[in-house]
Amino acid sequence: MKQPSTAVEVVNLRKFYGSHQVLFDVNLTVAGGEKIVICGPSGSGKSTLIRCLNKLEDHQSGTIRVLGTELNDEIDNINEVRREVGMVFQHFNLFPHLTVLENCVLAPMLVRKQDRKTAEARAMTYLERVKIPQKAGAYPGELSGGQQQRVAIARALCMKPEIMLFDEPTSALDPEMISEVLEVMTELAQDGMTMLCVTHEMGFARKVADRVVFMDKGSIVEEAPPSEFFDNPRHERSKAFLSQILGH
Amino acid sequence: MKAETTLTDIELPPTQQAKFIPDLRRDYFSTTGRSLVTLVCLALIAYLVWSFIDWALLRSVWAGTPEDCHKASGACWAVVTDRYRLILFGLYPYEEQWRSALACLAILATVVLSCIPLFWSARLLPIIWLAGYGTFYYLMKGGIFGLPIILETQWGGLALTTFVFSSTFVIGMPLAIILALLRRSKLPVISSLTALFIDGVRSLPLLSILFTAAIILPFALPDFLVGDKLYRVILGSALFFAVYQAEILRSGIQSLPAGQEEAAAALGLNYWQTISRIILPQAFRLALPPTINQVVIAFMETSLIVILGFFEVTASGNAAFTAGGWNSFFAEVYFFVALIYFTFTFSLSRYGAYLERSLKVSSR
Ligand SMILES: Nc1ncnc2c1ncn2[C@@H]1O[C@H](COP(=O)(O)OP(=O)(O)OP(=O)(O)O)[C@@H](O)[C@H]1O
Ligand SMILES: [Mg+2]
Numbered sequence: 001m002k003q004p005s006t007a008v009e010v011v012n013l014r015k016f017y018g019s020h021q022v023l024f025d026v027n028l029t030v031a032g033g034e035k036i037v038i039c040g041p042s043g044s045g046k047s048t049l050i051r052c053l054n055k056l057e058d059h060q061s062g063t064i065r066v067l068g069t070e071l072n073d074e075i076d077n078i079n080e081v082r083r084e085v086g087m088v089f090q091h092f093n094l095f096p097h098l099t100v101l102e103n104c105v106l107a108p109m110l111v112r113k114q115d116r117k118t119a120e121a122r123a124m125t126y127l128e129r130v131k132i133p134q135k136a137g138a139y140p141g142e143l144s145g146g147q148q149q150r151v152a153i154a155r156a157l158c159m160k161p162e163i164m165l166f167d168e169p170t171s172a173l174d175p176e177m178i179s180e181v182l183e184v185m186t187e188l189a190q191d192g193m194t195m196l197c198v199t200h201e202m203g204f205a206r207k208v209a210d211r212v213v214f215m216d217k218g219s220i221v222e223e224a225p226p227s228e229f230f231d232n233p234r235h236e237r238s239k240a241f242l243s244q245i246l247g248h
Numbered sequence: 249m250k251a252e253t254t255l256t257d258i259e260l261p262p263t264q265q266a267k268f269i270p271d272l273r274r275d276y277f278s279t280t281g282r283s284l285v286t287l288v289c290l291a292l293i294a295y296l297v298w299s300f301i302d303w304a305l306l307r308s309v310w311a312g313t314p315e316d317c318h319k320a321s322g323a324c325w326a327v328v329t330d331r332y333r334l335i336l337f338g339l340y341p342y343e344e345q346w347r348s349a350l351a352c353l354a355i356l357a358t359v360v361l362s363c364i365p366l367f368w369s370a371r372l373l374p375i376i377w378l379a380g381y382g383t384f385y386y387l388m389k390g391g392i393f394g395l396p397i398i399l400e401t402q403w404g405g406l407a408l409t410t411f412v413f414s415s416t417f418v419i420g421m422p423l424a425i426i427l428a429l430l431r432r433s434k435l436p437v438i439s440s441l442t443a444l445f446i447d448g449v450r451s452l453p454l455l456s457i458l459f460t461a462a463i464i465l466p467f468a469l470p471d472f473l474v475g476d477k478l479y480r481v482i483l484g485s486a487l488f489f490a491v492y493q494a495e496i497l498r499s500g501i502q503s504l505p506a507g508q509e510e511a512a513a514a515l516g517l518n519y520w521q522t523i524s525r526i527i528l529p530q531a532f533r534l535a536l537p538p539t540i541n542q543v544v545i546a547f548m549e550t551s552l553i554v555i556l557g558f559f560e561v562t563a564s565g566n567a568a569f570t571a572g573g574w575n576s577f578f579a580e581v582y583f584f585v586a587l588i589y590f591t592f593t594f595s596l597s598r599y600g601a602y603l604e605r606s607l608k609v610s611s612r
Contacts, residue, residue, distance in 0.1 A: 056514065079517070079518055082513065093508060097530050
């Protein structure tokens with residue numbers, strides 16, 4: 001397994017929707033094994049930034065390098081990058097017509113060309129890791145939100161990615177289900193996965209993150225280790241944001 | 249009457265088997281007026297059913313000559329028992345009609361097999377279709393294994409109807425998928441040209457398309473491309489089916505959440521893997537009721553080809569009573585033909601209901 005020292009390198013990234021600019025010269029470097037938490041007010045461009053990292057969104061200028069491959073328009077096979085970059089969405093996005101197990105083995109079989117037996121065995125180990133092996137034969141519609149999100153994490157892990165992206169994985173969940181998902185994510189972090197998480201779960205950020213990246217209005221305003229960021233924010237906007245989400 | 253009863257229905261707990269009789273009493277006999285209407289309707293229905301049974305069964309003639317039928321006052325099923333081979337096989341030579349029957353079965357088997365979800369794979373379906381159509385074609389046309397050649401112009405009856413219908417479906421459905429996908433293309437030229445094409449064909453009546461295919465196309469095409477009129481007409485009818493079905497599929501695709509395609513992309517699936525494993529299976533489920541509807545319509549519209557001189561089952565029904573002195577017994581023949589159509593379309597819609605139920609289970 002290759003583990004380049006730099007997992008993600010973003011330089012002067014600008015992103016427009018039509019004429020509306022949503023990212024302004026974003027620079028970010030993530031080392032292999034690092035855990036980054038991205039936070040910031042709604043509409044600040046957090047989702048847009050991490051969706052650029054697996055080219056779900058195209059960018060207009062600047063460079064993005066993921067695992068040493070530059071994502072530009074000439075890239076031959078974006079799927080070679082995507083299979084190394086797992087993604088977990090706010091609304092889970094499981095495939096409702098497939099069972100949990102089928103959700104997990106689909107991409108390994110189609111993209112990694114594993115045979116069904118290997119893929120299923122591996123899927124079961126990941127389903128055990130997210131503590132839901134008993135639901136392997138169920139359809140996503142039969143699971144709770146927390147269970148669906150844990151399956152979504154297992155589905156991404158089945159591809160054995162180098163990097164995991166999370167876009168507000170707990171914000172569509174009922175409060176009592178948030179902790180079961182965070183627990184899985186924490187274990188994943190302890191196993192050394194490179195992670196970029198957009199989340200407002202500050203307890204998680206404190207415990208797991210190597211760095212917190214605070215975004216506002218399309219720019220990175222502050223970037224600091226969690227202890228520094230939470231106890232000693234340097235920017236007015238970070239302070240305002242923190243007092244807002246921690247205040248109540 | 250119905251409007252009054254619905255209000256009371258709503259307040260009641262869900263219907264149970266045991267409440268059938270009391271419900272019946274409440275809904276149909278609660279007042280004198282209501283009982284009267286119920287009784288009159290019942291009497292009318294009983295009278296109609298009795299008249300039909302009397303005509304169709306009690307006073308009917310099941311075998312014999314037109315003269316036997318004229319003597320009796322009931323239904324003359326003798327015309328059907330006497331001429332059924334004409335109705336089923338048209339002008340296909342009498343001694344060779346077993347071939348037409350077998351060919352018909354081959355097509356039916358193909359259709360039934362393609363209806364079973366187990367066989368829904370891009371590898372199996374083409375094999376089934378090739379085998380089914382190959383069998384049909386060589387049985388009907390002959391020319392191998394010492395079977396005499398019988399030209400398409402002599403094909404007729406039920407075999408022709410099932411052939412035209414199932415070919416319309418087998419050619420039309422993949423075409424519909426392609427059109428629906430092209431219409432969603434990210435390249436504006438392709439998507440707008442496809443849209444123009446779909447809307448263009450949809451604004452033409454089927455009859456004009458069939459006429460064009462049968463009569464005008466031979467003048468416009470180089471000779472080697474013309475082929476038999478039958479195949480041109482099938483292509484025309486498949487095209488007509490495809491443009492409607494493409495729109496049905498597109499609406500199914502559009503009602504899928506964008507997250508489905510994104511999740512597939514994030515996992516590294518390529519375009520075709522995403523389309524065939526994620527998008528189409530879900531779009532077909534969503535679009536199932538209108539799809540079944542469209543298929544039933546396509547089946548019934550096969551009767552239009554009679555206008556182009558094809559001897560499909562309605563036309564061969566006509567021929568069955570216009571000769572041999574059976575002239576006055578057209579009702580019986582039409583009844584028989586209607587029964588054939590009913591059997592087909594009813595099984596199709598039951599199959600649709602079954603699919604809907606079984607697919608709902610897997611995507612609650
Ligand atoms: N598909 C789109 N078309 C046009 N504008 C978009 C699109 N997606 C996002 N935007 C705009 O881009 C900006 C950044 O959006 P983004 O979704 O990245 O914010 P976010 O930080 O993830 O917010 P949230 O916390 O609400 O998820 C917003 O102003 C949004 O309106
Ligand atoms: Mg977002």
